[in-house]
Amino acid sequence: MALEIERRFLVSGDHWRSHAHRARAIRQGYLSTGNGDLTLRVRLAQAPDGAMEAFLTLKLPAVGTVAASASAGQALTRQEYEYPIPAIDAEALLERSAQQVSKTRFSLDLPGGDWVLDVFEAANAPLVVAEVELERADQAVAIPAWCSREITGRRDLSNAALAHRPLVAWPAAERDSLLLPRSD
Template sequence: MPLEIERRFLVSGSGWRVHAGEPQPLRQGYLASSEQGFTVRMRLRADGRAWLTLKAPADGIARHEFEYDLPSADAEALWALAPHRLAKTRYALALPGGDWVLDCFEGENAPLVLAEVELPDAAAPLVLPDWCAEEVTGDGRWSNAALACNPISRWAPATRSRYGWDPA
């Protein structure tokens, strides 16, 4: 079974930009999600590539992940049907220690910036860049599915202020 082993971090500052590849606009529609971590998502890139992803919990920070290519017309239809959506721009990052990406969220989740690194195993050593401000691995509030359902613009003012969004 395919596994995704990923750690996630809130990002502070713009030091990541020197490692960033080309921007890749993405739209994600969540067709189903549960608090237990099961999700069915469609993702559509600006270049028309689209795929369906099913995720399910595994052990620790690992998740089962199944991805299937979708025709772009089908993805657009699923986007229209998705009850929860988000948009972001993704950057591949040239960093050691795993496959790094950084997401700059748009709309109701702006100005959130999250970095993710996919690892070969959960115990893999990792040197964190100084712009990785806080690890949020395992905190369900920061999953894309949760952000699609409950974007940061709807979070309590005190919570938003803690992260520097709409400071008092």
């Protein structure tokens, strides 16, 4: 069984840029989402060399865990099955997917796990989210100062949820409370 163990953070400012390398343009569509229990996603990503890569991904709660139980400081653990598919098949599936997100993903040179940062585009701009994949749910993580707030376990900020209800559809007060710096 393939496990995805991750923590996610909202990002403020652009101090992350000194850690960024390997940008990839990504389009992903959701073919099925079901109350946090199952997500079926198609992803088409353009590598820096221009090559297209495509994947079909199935995500489920990990056996013995509840996906919604993750909160600040706790990693979200899910089963993840990802399979490469031909780019032409991904394009065809994306054409049939009404719920999509587009973003640019950067790899980050940070210690303590596999860090990536997503700069969302179109209806989800100006959202920027960093995530770290871990080997263990209890693994310690040094969180950079530009990670302003942990959002692990917030279903409304999952990529699937943002495809269904993008930031542009959020009431202004709700969007502002998410994106504007907090004074706590």
